[in-house]
Structure formats: C-alpha cells, structure tokens
Amino acid sequence: xxxxxxxxxxxxxxxxxxxxxxxxxxxxxxxxxxxxxxxxxxxxxxxxxxxxxxxxxxxxxxxxxxxxxxxxxxxxxxxxxxxxxxxxxxxxxxxxxxxxxxxxxxx
Amino acid sequence: xxxxxxxxxxxxxxxxxxxxxxxxxxxxxxxxxxxxxxxxxxxxxxxxxxxxxxxxxxxxxxxxxxxxxxxxxxxxxxxxxxxxxxxxxxxxxxxxxxxxxxxxxxxxxxxxxxxxxxxxxxx
Numbered sequence: 001x002x003x004x005x006x007x008x009x010x011x012x013x014x015x016x017x018x019x020x021x022x023x024x025x026x027x028x029x030x031x032x033x034x035x036x037x038x039x040x041x042x043x044x045x046x047x048x049x050x051x052x053x054x055x056x057x058x059x060x061x062x063x064x065x066x067x068x069x070x071x072x073x074x075x076x077x078x079x080x081x082x083x084x085x086x087x088x089x090x091x092x093x094x095x096x097x098x099x100x101x102x103x104x105x106x107x
Numbered sequence: 108x109x110x111x112x113x114x115x116x117x118x119x120x121x122x123x124x125x126x127x128x129x130x131x132x133x134x135x136x137x138x139x140x141x142x143x144x145x146x147x148x149x150x151x152x153x154x155x156x157x158x159x160x161x162x163x164x165x166x167x168x169x170x171x172x173x174x175x176x177x178x179x180x181x182x183x184x185x186x187x188x189x190x191x192x193x194x195x196x197x198x199x200x201x202x203x204x205x206x207x208x209x210x211x212x213x214x215x216x217x218x219x220x221x222x223x224x225x226x227x228x229x230x
Contacts (some may be wrong), residue, residue, distance in 0.1 A: 043220040096154040096168050
C-alpha cells in the first residue's frame with residue numbers, strides 16, 4: 001500500500017499569512033494526488049486534483065504543486081473561512097489512501 | 108446542484124449487519140464511479156471501497172479491512188449507491204461518506220461528497 005504522510009499535523013497562522021502543507025508518498029504516484037478541505041461536522045470538499053488542477057468553483061487562493069513523491073498545498077492568504085482540516089489522497093493505485101490530515105487554525 | 112445524501116446509519120451490536128444508502132442527484136450518476144469513505148471519531152479519512160460505472164461492468168474494489176464483510180452495490184435506475192455491512196466490529200464505528208469519482212485525465216478522482224451517516228458498533 002502507498003503511505004501518505006502529511007506535515008504538519010496542525011498549524012496556527014494569522015489572517016493574511018501564506019500557509020503551506022506538505023504531503024509525501026511512500027512511492028512515486030506521478031501526479032495522481034488530490035486535496036480536500038473538511039470543516040467540523042461536514043463532509044470533505046474537493047479542492048484540487050492531478051496535484052495542481054483546481055476543482056470548479058474553488059478560489060484561486062488555493063494552489064497545489066508537486067509530482068512523484070512530494071506535494072504541497074498552499075493557501076496564499078489565510079482567511080477565517082479557511083479554518084478546516086486539509087487532507088491529501090493518492091489515486092495512483094488501490095487501495096486509495098489518505099494522509100493523516102492537517103488542522104489549520106487562526107492565531 | 109449535485110447532491111449526495113447518505114442514510115441508514117445507527118447503533119448496531121458487534122457481529123451485526125447494516126445497510127447504508129446514498130441518494131444521488133444533479134449529475135449523470137451512471138457515468139461515475141462511486142466510493143465509500145469512512146472516518147472514525149477524531150481520526151483521518153479511510154477509503155472503504157469503490158464500484159465502477161456500467162462501462163466498467165460495475166466491478167468493485169475494497170480495502171483489506173472490509174473485504175469479505177462489506178459489499179458495495181448500485182442501482183443506476185434509482186441513482187442510488189449502497190453499502191451492505193456484515194460481521195460488524197467495534198472498529199467499524201465511523202462516519203460513512205459516499206463520494207463520486209470522475210475521470211478527466213485517465214485517472215478517477217473524487218469530485219463530490221455527501222455529509223455522511225454515523226455508524227456506531229457497540230454492545
């Protein structure tokens with residue numbers, strides 16, 4: 001199975017800060033990586049697929065990059081509505097696997 | 108508007124059975140692969156399994172932790188997805204989400220998710 005490791009597991013940043021979350025795969029997954037946002041008590045929302053392509057309707061303050069084993073999600077200017085847990089997921093091979101999540105809070 | 112609405116969760120004893128449903132609307136359900144993903148309380152997301160679309164003969168994939176205990180099925184005429192769970196264990200306690208998967212690049216990735224239905228396995 002491909003293991004997905006996210007870091008950090010949590011972070012606290014100020015409004016307007018640039019925030020970066022990292023996801024590492026235990027083996028190469030080309031660009032078969034997605035990012036999701038999950039707010040408390042809600043189902044996940046798809047943000048990015050193919051490592052860097054924004055889902056329809058997702059604001060451009062979110063961006064993704066990477067290929068192979070190392071990937072990043074960046075929020076260009078953190079806003080209160082971005083408070084959530086962010087998950088990465090690989091879909092290169094079965095079983096599909098997720099990172100452990102990164103909880104983003106406002107400082 | 109795309110909607111995925113799960114139902115059927117509840118309290119069940121260890122060793123018991125439960126059937127979850129997911130009602131889909133707002134998209135061409137029959138064209139999509141459909142998945143179940145779960146989240147234990149306070150934990151991360153765990154993929155449960157997938158049923159492919161009609162073009163892929165409704166074939167299925169499962170996580171090792173549920174294989175031979177859970178069965179995923181679908182009824183394209185009703186835009187409905189199902190998860191039949193048997194031999195339930197306490198570690199199956201989780202919120203269960205259904206998700207649609209689409210293909211835009213040769214790979215199938217999640218695009219929409221439901222709000223979840225809670226399954227609690229306890230004596």
